[in-house]
Amino acid sequence: MVALCSSVSTMWGVALLRLGCSLLVVVMLGGVGSGVAQGNNPPNPSKKTQKTKGPTVDQLPPPKPDVLPENERIVVKQTSTDGTGEAHARQMLQQMADAIGGPRRMSRQDYRLEGRTATFFKNEATGSTEYVLYHHPLAGSTYEDRVELTKKRSVVQIWTPTEGYELTYKGRTELPKVDREAYFRRTQYSLDALLTTWVADPDALIIDNGQSLVARRQAESVTIINKNNESVTIDIEAETKLPIRRSFKFRNATYKDFDEDVEEYSDWHTESGIPVPFATTRYFNGDMASQRFVTKIEFKPVDMSLFAADAKIGKHK
Numbered sequence: 001m002v003a004l005c006s007s008v009s010t011m012w013g014v015a016l017l018r019l020g021c022s023l024l025v026v027v028m029l030g031g032v033g034s035g036v037a038q039g040n041n042p043p044n045p046s047k048k049t050q051k052t053k054g055p056t057v058d059q060l061p062p063p064k065p066d067v068l069p070e071n072e073r074i075v076v077k078q079t080s081t082d083g084t085g086e087a088h089a090r091q092m093l094q095q096m097a098d099a100i101g102g103p104r105r106m107s108r109q110d111y112r113l114e115g116r117t118a119t120f121f122k123n124e125a126t127g128s129t130e131y132v133l134y135h136h137p138l139a140g141s142t143y144e145d146r147v148e149l150t151k152k153r154s155v156v157q158i159w160t161p162t163e164g165y166e167l168t169y170k171g172r173t174e175l176p177k178v179d180r181e182a183y184f185r186r187t188q189y190s191l192d193a194l195l196t197t198w199v200a201d202p203d204a205l206i207i208d209n210g211q212s213l214v215a216r217r218q219a220e221s222v223t224i225i226n227k228n229n230e231s232v233t234i235d236i237e238a239e240t241k242l243p244i245r246r247s248f249k250f251r252n253a254t255y256k257d258f259d260e261d262v263e264e265y266s267d268w269h270t271e272s273g274i275p276v277p278f279a280t281t282r283y284f285n286g287d288m289a290s291q292r293f294v295t296k297i298e299f300k301p302v303d304m305s306l307f308a309a310d311a312k313i314g315k316h317k
Contacts, residue, residue: 089208089222090199092236097195099241101274106196108137110302115278115294123288134302141193146306148313156313159183167313186261189232189248194224203227214244215264242268242275260285272299 097106113135118128132153134146142161149155156167157175164180166173174180187193198204209221212235219235235245247262261284265277278294305311 085208086206089206092208092220092222092241093195093199093206093234095241096234096236096243099275100191100243104272105192105274108143108192109299110137111135111297111299112302113294113298114296115292117293118291120288120290134306136302136304136307141190141196142187144307146302146311153315154313156311158307158309158311160307161187165309167311169313172309182261185250186263189246189261191243191246194232194234194246198224198226198232201226209233211238215266217244219244240268269294271297274299 111134113133115131115133116128117131119126129149130151132148134148135143136145137143138161144161145157145159147157147159149157154168158165158167161184164175164183166175199206203226205225207223207225209223212219212221214221214235218238220238221233221235223231223233225231230248230250232246232248234243235247236242237244243265245262245264247260249258249260251257252259262282264281264283265279266281267277267279268275269278270276276294276297280292281288282290
């Protein structure tokens with residue numbers, strides 16, 4: 001190695017060679033250290049080994065309590081500490097329930113809805129189509145939907161509380177798992193579910209977050225945390241008491257971090273005594289994911305045969 005170093009005549013050659021020699025030393029030292037750590041060196045018989053006595057059970061330190069990592073904790077703070085914060089939050093939720101239809105909405109009627117939907121990727125539109133939605137409530141806060149897509153309604157999606165599949169002229173196909181998981185997750189956090197299930201839970205913690213500016217409107221912010229440590233935040237317009245935005249976070253199964261799902265509601269119209277948002281925009285991790293625009297909605301019983309597994313597709317009355 002010394003001969004090689006002395007044979008280099010240029011400055012660049014010397015510098016590169018020195019770097020190579022340094023790396024070689026580091027690697028060699030690392031190898032020796034690894035051998036020691038793994039016990040690869042033979043013991044020296046001239047040295048006596050001393051046995052050390054470990055601590056007894058009584059001397060062991062007490063176990064550390066289970067503490068969630070910082071990024072998994074839900075940290076909330078009431079705007080008041082005398083109990084009026086939760087009372088005001090519950091009052092805001094009740095006012096919102098009354099504003100969106102009260103008992104009439106909570107009776108959960110069938111309806112038929114027409115409109116147009118668009119999808120986005122990184123805030124860029126990827127497609128749009130006409131659609132017709134048939135909605136039928138079930139027990140509790142669950143429901144089933146039939147979504148007919150395209151102008152000819154040649155693609156139909158059927159959603160039940162446990163299934164999501166697509167009907168075309170080629171037959172029936174189960175929808176992708178990621179789409180099914182996202183749909184069922186959003187039903188758990190729907191406005192109807194929040195007002196019928198979350199608020200009614202005696203173990204739920206309801207937080208008054210105070211006022212904030214949402215979509216250029218003054219809003220009251222309320223957070224609900226259930227017994228499973230799941231939380232959802234609703235921003236309620238201060239003037240009309242209508243919901244402006246619903247947001248929640250959930251753990252990403254692949255990357256183990258948290259994703260955020262947000263829905264914003266606007267352009268409210270009253271049909272059969274029930275206010276309906278004619279524009280709904282959904283955001284995923286801050287990026288626009290989809291938009292839905294309603295052109296017509298009718299609250300009336302729907303034909304249950306439309307939800308059958310072998311239901312017909314195409315235009316119908």
